[in-house]
Amino acid sequence: MFRIFLTLCLLVGATPALAGETLRIGTQKTGTFAWQLDVIRRHDLATGLDLKISEYASPDAGKLALNSGSVDLAVVDWLWVARSRALGAKLLFYPYSSAVGSIMVKDNSPLRKIGDLKGRVLAIAGGPLDKSWLIVQATAMRQGIDLKREATLEFGAPPLIFQKLQQGEAEASLNFWNFCARLEAQGYRRLLDVRDAEVALGLEQPVALIGYAFSEEFAASHKHTIDRFIAAARSADDIMLRSDEEWDALRPLMNAEDEWTFKVYRDRTRDGIPRRPVAAEAADARTLFGTLAAVGGPELVGPQQELDPGLYYQPAPLGD
Numbered sequence: 124m125f126r127i128f129l130t131l132c133l134l135v136g137a138t139p140a141l142a143g144e145t146l147r148i149g150t151q152k153t154g155t156f157a158w159q160l161d162v163i164r165r166h167d168l169a170t171g172l173d174l175k176i177s178e179y180a181s182p183d184a185g186k187l188a189l190n191s192g193s194v195d196l197a198v199v200d201w202l203w204v205a206r207s208r209a210l211g212a213k214l215l216f217y218p219y220s221s222a223v224g225s226i227m228v229k230d231n232s233p234l235r236k237i238g239d240l241k242g243r244v245l246a247i248a249g250g251p252l253d254k255s256w257l258i259v260q261a262t263a264m265r266q267g268i269d270l271k272r273e274a275t276l277e278f279g280a281p282p283l284i285f286q287k288l289q290q291g292e293a294e295a296s297l298n299f300w301n302f303c304a305r306l307e308a309q310g311y312r313r314l315l316d317v318r319d320a321e322v323a324l325g326l327e328q329p330v331a332l333i334g335y336a337f338s339e340e341f342a343a344s345h346k347h348t349i350d351r352f353i354a355a356a357r358s359a360d361d362i363m364l365r366s367d368e369e370w371d372a373l374r375p376l377m378n379a380e381d382e383w384t385f386k387v388y389r390d391r392t393r394d395g396i397p398r399r400p401v402a403a404e405a406a407d408a409r410t411l412f413g414t415l416a417a418v419g420g421p422e423l424v425g426p427q428q429e430l431d432p433g434l435y436y437q438p439a440p441l442g443d
Contacts, residue, residue: 144348145173149185149194152178155220155392156198158373162359165372169355172348189214189336195345196337196352202254202424204336205412208434209425213339215436217353218331218404222395223317224248224255225303227288228295230310237263237315241273246293248281248302254332255317256297257418258411262320264418304391308384318394324414326407331397335436342436350438360396405435 150156160176163169177194179185185197190212204216226245228234234243237259247256263270270276277287281299288296288306295314298306307313318329335353342349362369370389379385397404412430415423 144171144345144351145175146345146348146352147175147177147193147195149177149179149188149197151182151185151198152180153378154182154198155222158376158392159356159359159363161373161376162362162369163355166359166362168358169352172351172355174352189338195341196335196349198333199336200254201330201332201334201408202412202415204334205408205430205434206423206425208431209427214336215339215342216434217335217436217438218397218401219334219356220392220395221318221329221331221333221397222300222391223329223332224297224299225313225317226259226295226297226315227303227306227311228314229288230312232294232312232314234295234314237270238266238268239314240270240295241268242275243294244275244277244292245270246277246279246284246287246296246298248279248284248296248298250278252419252423253278254415254423255299257415257423258317258320258324259297259315261414261418262315262323265323300391300395301388304387305380305384308381308387321407321411325410327403328399328407330408330411331395331404337436346439349436353438364393364396401435401437405430405432408435 148160150160157178160174163174177188179188182199185194186199186203188194189197189199198219201216204214207214226237226240234240240263247253249256260270277284277293279287281302284293284296284298285302285306287293288298288311296306297317303313321329335356337349363373367389370385374385377385377388379388409430412424413428416428
């Protein structure tokens with residue numbers, strides 16, 4: 124069973140007027156959200172909030188904790204929240220990161236574009252309904268390429284897909300962004316970034332496919348708490364964007380194998396930080412959801428073919 128590995132109470136100095144505002148947060152121990160939370164803690168950005176952090180072994184454990192009510196907020200998959208909402212769960216979503224994977228090949232590979240994957244072995248992290256794969260698949264279809272028929276597909280867990288490319292068992296791989304970063308640090312190159320594939324599908328900018336999720340009920344009764352946390356998270360993002368020294372402090376948490384991997388992790392995380400209004404994010408998300416619904420069907424998105432307009436949470440303006 125997915126169990127809590129460790130529960131940490133991060134007590135950040137509360138002002139008398141705001142004492143008692145508790146927010147229970149679930150995070151994957153090795154995920155980038157843990158880095159952001161560390162910045163919030165060290166810079167005392169969540170003054171007035173009592174952040175109770177529960178660490179989990181996997182993203183699925185965070186989803187279970189959110190569904191069970193054992194945490195108030197977790198960073199999870201956008202599509203999972205959208206599908207859950209279509210099935211009746213009253214969850215809200217606020218963008219956290221647009222960092223996603225890529226199709227990676229060896230630097231000396233003759234493969235240069237998506238059409239070159241025809242007749243090749245493409246190893247894919249996750250399963251046939253993985254969102255990154257469906258985005259790539261839809262992009263290829265726009266070019267008249269049916270990768271399901273014209274390439275040999277192999278699905279598996281991210282570490283296995285990572286090894287398949289390294290060992291030559293696949294000529295290209297589509298993996299999660301952190302595994303792609305490790306490959307990039309080893310000299311592999313990106314044939315197609317999923318972020319670029321999103322834009323090719325008609326989006327103005329890549330959508331944050333990972334975000335903060337919490338229930339409508341909690342947001343209604345604790346709006347000030349949610350808004351203060353989002354403000355703290357934005358401040359942490361600003362620090363991570365502008366300060367290289369901050370990343371030196373984060374390095375012990377990053378499990379970077381070498382200096383190059385560390386820098387790729389840093390730069391790809393920065394690239395994924397959302398910098399546009401929620402309304403613009405939601406507009407592109409509606410376009411992407413429609414595309415994914417057409418490719419993946421109800422098994423992927425649930426019974427709704429259009430994104431629920433109430434999915435995205437809009438915090439109050441700073442200072443309110």
